[in-house]
Structure formats: C-alpha cells, structure tokens
Amino acid sequence: MGHREFKDALYAEFARIGKAVASPHRLEFLDLLAQREWNVEELAGETQLTVANASQHLQILRAAKLVSVRRDGNYAYYRLADDRAYRLWQAIRELGEVRLAEIDRIVRAFLGNRDELEPIDALTLLGRIQDEDLVVLDVRPIPEYQAGHLPGARSIPVGELEARLGELRPDQEIVAYCRGPYCVYADEAVELLTARGYLARRFSHGFPDWQVAGLPVEREGIS
Amino acid sequence: MGHREFKDALYAEFARIGKAVASPHRLEFLDLLAQREWNVEELAGETQLTVANASQHLQILRAAKLVSVRRDGNYAYYRLADDRAYRLWQAIRELGEVRLAEIDRIVRAFLGNRDELEPIDALTLLGRIQDEDLVVLDVRPIPEYQAGHLPGARSIPVGELEARLGELRPDQEIVAYCRGPYCVYADEAVELLTARGYLARRFSHGFPDWQVAGLPVEREGIS
C-alpha cells in the first residue's frame, strides 16, 4: 500500500462521518436525539418523515457510529452514541453562526430580533440557579424534561404555558430554556411571558449544551 | 412561515456545512490547509487531483465558509477560515477514533502497531519543551514549518532525515511531530531514528492541534 492509497482509505473512512451530517434531516435527528432517546415512529412524527425514510437515515447515522440503538420488544430506541457526536453537531452549529447572513435571516424571519430577549449564558445561570427569586423553566415536551433537565428546573411545555401561567409568581425572574440555541420554544415562552408582564429571559443554549459542558443535571420527576 | 418550514430552512443551511465535509478530498484539504496556506496547483499536486477538480472542491469549502482565499497576482492562496473550521475537522477525527475497527485497521496496515512508538501528549511535551536533553523535530515539508511550528523546534523533513542524521546528537531524546495524529511522517521518522539507536517518540497530535489549543507557536526562520 502506497502513501496515496493509505490516505485515500483513511480520508474515505472519515468522510463516512462527514456524509452522515450532510443531510438536513439527519442533523435534526442529532438535535432531537441529544434530548432523549426516541423510537423510530416518534422521530418520524416529530420530523414529518415516513417511518421507512426515518429508519434509513438512522441506519446511516448508526453506520457512522453517531447514534446507538437499544431494542426493547417491538421498539428500537435510538440515542446519541456519546458526547463526541454532540460535539460534532456543536461544531457545525458554531460554524453556522459565521454564516450569519443566511441563518440569521432565517431565524429573524421566524422569530424577529432575538437580541431583545436578553439571553443569559451558562456560567451566569449556574451562579444564580439557587436564587430564590429565579425560576428556571424547561419548556420542552415532557419526555425530554424527564430524560434530564437543569437542576431545580420546572417543566411547563410551551404549548401549556398560557393555560398554566397561574403557577408562576410575577415577582420572580424566569429563565426559560429548550433544546438548543436554534430551538424556538424558549423564545416563544419568553415572548409570551414578557407580554404578560413577567420578567423573563432565555438561556442562550439548551439542555444538551449544559450537559456536555459537564454542568450538573437532574433526572426523573415532574415538578 | 410555519414551524416545519422554519426548521427545514434552518437545517438545510447547517447541512451545507455538513455537505462540505462529506468528501474525502475536501477533508484532506482541510488537514493540509490547517498547516499553511496553499495555492490551487500545490493542493492539486499534493492530493493528485486535477487543478480544475481541486478548484471546484475549494469553491464548495469556500461556500460553506470553511476556507477563505487571498488573491495575489495569478495565484489564489487558500487557508482555513478560522479555528472553528479546524475544530470541525477535529470533531470528525475524534469520532473516527471510535470507529477503531476500520481506521485502526487501515493505520496498522500501513504503519504497524503505533503504540510501540510511545506518543507524548501536548501538556507533557509543553512541560519538557525547554529541556536541554530534548529535541523537538518538525518533520513536515519546509513551507509548513515556515508557516508556524512548535517553539524551538528544528526542521528536518522526513525525506531528508536519513541523510541529515549527523545533525542530531545521540544523547538527546527526540520528539517528532507532523501534521496530525493520522499523518505518517512522524511515525516514519521515529521508526528510522529508533532503528539507528536514537531515543525517539512522536507527539500524539500535530502542529494545528497544538496551535488551536492556544499553546505558544513560533513563525519564520529555519533552524
């Protein structure tokens, strides 16, 4: 084997990982799988793909060792293989921030200007997480909250927030978070809360970023 | 714009970055561009692609904002856009290590068992880099050494090493490094040096990893 054949074989192997993240649907899968484990039907429903198509994308992610699967009866539960897989998605996201032109245009077209929401970063939030006058609010769907959440966070999925406003004290500051920096749930929650007179901000990132940074997490139990 | 259209547009944008790293040749380009800036002909020669083909791959990397270009007369000099681009390649490489089965098989088929070469990590090397009885040896091609190297490193490209053994003192320990963990130059150097009775090891990573970790680097000048 010559130098060239060696390099070709090596880079071809790495490119299998690259190919795995070359599809929009597979990137969305990674973002979802970072929240909790999902079975194929759930993922297909969440992303509006057919089950067969979702399954095939999952095979590709699995072949690249980005996700792993656990079988339980009829169900196949997929999850991220490890932190490295999430770091790859993080690296792509961070590069996306450079592409401000396109991505910011897309985000703003949907959300308006997010800077007004005064995002709070992880370390600042960590420092204040025990404060009595601060409520950390997990606005993701309940299964994702159950699979892991910020310490002391309360769960109110964004769709139920309006109906459950009574559970929140107007004298407390609220920090909402969701799946990640490009997830809109927390933005929608902050917008609603602010309109109703609450002092609300969003955590700049999401639960998986918090977790992969090695910060403390809580599991189980609805508050 | 509905939730789904928003997400589709967003992930499609991120997938452009994923697609850019879905090709073996483009990954090799990233590895090379992390060493120094190259013009199109040089890259095409190094990777044995046609100039037109290399140019097209570079356009794709540029569109994904992974590389930037500087024009000087007839020449177009390409370089990595920033550290984030290298971190993406790092993330892919680290995931590759999980795929031990295939990649290790490829590496071993070419290099034999590398564990015998006793790699030294960055922090250990940093601690000993001033030692009188330690020589840090950059075995990459000279232009890459000139574009930046470890502090105090001496440049002997691996192809010239055998002829220039007289420049090395047998009583000094030698740490060789090259482009990165999957570059073979340092392995070949260590193999040659060990066979000739020198005490030689390889740095576990490469110059770009050292640099992106924020460790000190030197530029210019051949020693």
Added chain:
DNA sequence: CAAGCACTCTAGTATTCAATTGATTACTTG
C-alpha cells in the same frame, strides 16, 4: 499588447444519494 499562466467556469457523463412504495422480518400478545 501579445503571450503565458493560474484559476475558474461550463457541459457532459457516470455515479451516488434521497425519498417512495411495497414487501419482509422480528417481536408481542391474544
């Protein structure tokens, strides 16, 4: 300003990939 050079673009072809459809497998439960 003509010739040479580095690079890029355009077309054309071969290949690979994505999504759909329908069939099949693997497991569970009555």
Added chain:
DNA sequence: CAAGTAATCAATTGAATACTAGAGTGCTTG
C-alpha cells in the same frame, strides 16, 4: 400459532454530486 405492530429491507425514481475536458477570465510579463 395467528394476528398485529414496529422496524427494516429492496427496488425504483428523480435529484444531486464528482470528475473530466475544454473554453474562458484576469493578471503578469516580456
């Protein structure tokens, strides 16, 4: 063990991508 369900596989279609060859662009130099 038959029926039902979740997931996967196989085959097909159309779209996207990779590579080549040749033309074209823009800069430099005699």
